[in-house]
Amino acid sequence: xxxxxxxxxxxxxxxxxxxxxxxxxxxxxxxxxxxxxxxxxxxxxxxxxxxxxxxxxxxxxxxxxxxx
Numbered sequence: 001x002x003x004x005x006x007x008x009x010x011x012x013x014x015x016x017x018x019x020x021x022x023x024x025x026x027x028x029x030x031x032x033x034x035x036x037x038x039x040x041x042x043x044x045x046x047x048x049x050x051x052x053x054x055x056x057x058x059x060x061x062x063x064x065x066x067x068x
Contacts, residue, residue: 030036030044 027041030041
């Protein structure tokens with residue numbers, strides 16, 4: 001098996017695991033420990049998603065410019 005493929009697969013697995021952990025437990029922490037309302041938690045997650053989409057768009061344009 002190709003070592004690069006294995007490394008890519010392992011990194012994707014870890015990234016997915018971290019994402020699922022973040023999405024599952026962060027709202028609980030924000031509400032129980034920090035005392036935020038559901039509205040504030042939703043707004044924070046909405047801002048995070050918006051920034052993620054902007055970053056994807058920027059990365060796509062940068063990739064096209066750099067011809068990667």
